Amino acid sequence: MKKNFLIKQYLSDKKMKIRHNYLSEQFKNSKKIFKLINDTVKFNDFTLGRYVDLFEKEFCKYQKVKYALGVGSGTDAIFLSLKALGIKEGDEVITPTYSFYATAGAIATTGAKPVFIDVKNDLNIDEEKIEKKITNKTKAIVPVHWSGRICNMKKILKISKKYNLHVVEDACHAILAHDDKKKLAGNFGITGCFSMHPLKNLNVWGDGGIITTNNKKLYKKLNLMRNHGLINRDNCKLYGYNSRLDTIQAAVGLEMIKNIHYITNSRIKNAMYLNNNLRTIKQIELIKERNKFKSVYHLYQFYCEKRDKLHNFLRKNKIDSKIHYPKPLHLHNAAKKFNYHKGQFYNAEKLSKKVISIPVHEFITKKQLDFIISKIKYFYKQK
Numbered sequence: 001m002k003k004n005f006l007i008k009q010y011l012s013d014k015k016m017k018i019r020h021n022y023l024s025e026q027f028k029n030s031k032k033i034f035k036l037i038n039d040t041v042k043f044n045d046f047t048l049g050r051y052v053d054l055f056e057k058e059f060c061k062y063q064k065v066k067y068a069l070g071v072g073s074g075t076d077a078i079f080l081s082l083k084a085l086g087i088k089e090g091d092e093v094i095t096p097t098y099s100f101y102a103t104a105g106a107i108a109t110t111g112a113k114p115v116f117i118d119v120k121n122d123l124n125i126d127e128e129k130i131e132k133k134i135t136n137k138t139k140a141i142v143p144v145h146w147s148g149r150i151c152n153m154k155k156i157l158k159i160s161k162k163y164n165l166h167v168v169e170d171a172c173h174a175i176l177a178h179d180d181k182k183k184l185a186g187n188f189g190i191t192g193c194f195s196m197h198p199l200k201n202l203n204v205w206g207d208g209g210i211i212t213t214n215n216k217k218l219y220k221k222l223n224l225m226r227n228h229g230l231i232n233r234d235n236c237k238l239y240g241y242n243s244r245l246d247t248i249q250a251a252v253g254l255e256m257i258k259n260i261h262y263i264t265n266s267r268i269k270n271a272m273y274l275n276n277n278l279r280t281i282k283q284i285e286l287i288k289e290r291n292k293f294k295s296v297y298h299l300y301q302f303y304c305e306k307r308d309k310l311h312n313f314l315r316k317n318k319i320d321s322k323i324h325y326p327k328p329l330h331l332h333n334a335a336k337k338f339n340y341h342k343g344q345f346y347n348a349e350k351l352s353k354k355v356i357s358i359p360v361h362e363f364i365t366k367k368q369l370d371f372i373i374s375k376i377k378y379f380y381k382q383k
């Protein structure tokens with residue numbers, strides 16, 4: 001096993017001309033961020049401190065929530081939420097089988113079993129299949145707003161109320177995404193969990209996460225849990241974790257959040273342009289949007305025939321095509337002990353063989369979008 005496989009991946013991605021990774025462009029001029037970091041040295045508050053407080057306040061405004069807490073990562077946001085809700089060994093937590101590994105990982109590391117559910121054609125959990133999987137061990141549902149497309153929260157919340165289950169939103173892709181009533185991600189469940197990994201729509205210079213909640217009691221508990229359970233330097237109320245949002249990352253976040261509306265709108269605009277130009281290709285199936293919902297296109301994905309060939313063809317043409325992800329969660333080694341098997345989740349298995357992602361971020365130009373479209377059309381031999 002390679003100790004740090006990411007270096008190889010970064011080098012390979014760097015050869016692409018139209019890239020998923022836009023960080024060099026984004027941070028070309030980082031004077032303001034360096035100034036904030038420099039001030040951290042002056043203030044000397046290297047853990048938590050004023051930037052974390054300020055960033056949390058800003059996040060609350062943008063996401064229209066009462067409370068936000070900066071933590072180490074999106075994964076920690078989910079894990080800490082579940083731990084704070086008392087999820088433990090022997091419990092079951094319902095989640096989609098199509099997500100990033102962290103969703104299931106955060107559940108499994110509490111000791112609970114991730115109970116996987118198939119996804120619909122929008123790659124979100126199939127809410128119609130949840131009820132059948134509820135047992136007396138089920139304690140929570142972790143829906144994932146995949147690629148920033150809000151799940152059917154109306155139905156999910158109805159089920160959660162009926163069976164008295166907690167809902168922890170994996171909103172790692174979903175900053176500024178909302179439903180048809182303009183309700184923003186992170187406001188549906190007891191907590192919402194956001195990631196600020198460098199390639200997320202709102203990003204920092206390393207790892208970072210945010211937990212949102214409108215529940216004061218839980219907010220207070222999570223505030224203790226992310227910082228060793230400390231009320232103050234000399235009083236420990238409960239044993240917790242060290243999962244504080246890094247102060248330097250909070251400084252980066254404070255600067256970056258100012259652009260989040262522009263970033264989001266650019267992604268949506270690029271996605272619409274791609275949709276409009278790809279919809280006539282019969283080998284391609286676009287992912288449908290629902291009226292009045294706002295999806296924020298953390299990823300731009302579609303389904304296609306000859307997916308692997310198209311993927312290789314685009315990469316040969318220096319377009320950074322990616323597969324998010326070639327295998328659903330239940331088919332990974334990590335899930336083996338839970339006895340899932342191939343064929344169990346038809347849609348997730350089928351879609352993971354057809355799905356492809358192409359770059360959609362705010363630095364992609366119209367010329368580059370046209371180049372991508374022309375290459376895809378050429379591949380399928382359309383004019």
Ligand SMILES: Cc1ncc(COP(=O)(O)O)c(C=O)c1O
Pocket residue numbers: 073074075076099100102103144170172173194195196197207208209
């Ligand atoms: C759907 C989803 N959930 C959770 C996470 C975990 O976030 P982080 O990398 O900040 O731990 C990710 C990260 O990519 C994700 O895509």
